[in-house]
Amino acid sequence: MTREQIIExxxxxxxxxxxxxxxATTKALREHYFELLCTTNPKMGEEREQFHQMIYLWxxxxxxLDKWSDEGALEANRANIVIPTA
Structure with a gap:
């Protein structure tokens, strides 16, 4: 990736x-899949594994996203580019 792409x-x-x-959306999704994981019959291993994977995914x-944000800020700093904050 180019410096500009990393920053963007x-x-x-x-x-x-x-x-x-x-x-809020990611928190709600995480909670939803955690609830499904907790309320599913332990014998339903495949379904429970899918719920666990969804929690892990989020x-x-x-x-x-945190990593990419940090990398972009670092590259911008190296190039002396000021990134406006919200």
Whole structure:
């Protein structure tokens, strides 16, 4: 990726992370799948595994967004580019 692409990806990631609707949606999805995981019969291993994977997916997505935001800010700093904050 070019420096500009890394910076743009970082800005987009930070925009999502700063959006209350995004945070509320990911929290609601995580809670939904956790509730399904807790209320599903333990003998339904395949379904429970899918619920666990969905919880992991949302956690992982937020970690990547944080990482990309940090990388974009670092690249912008290296290039002496000021990224406006919300």
């Amino acid at each position: 990806r970082g800005k987009n990631a930070q925009f999502l992370l700063d959006t209350p609707q995004f945070r 956690d992982n997505m937020e970690k990547f």
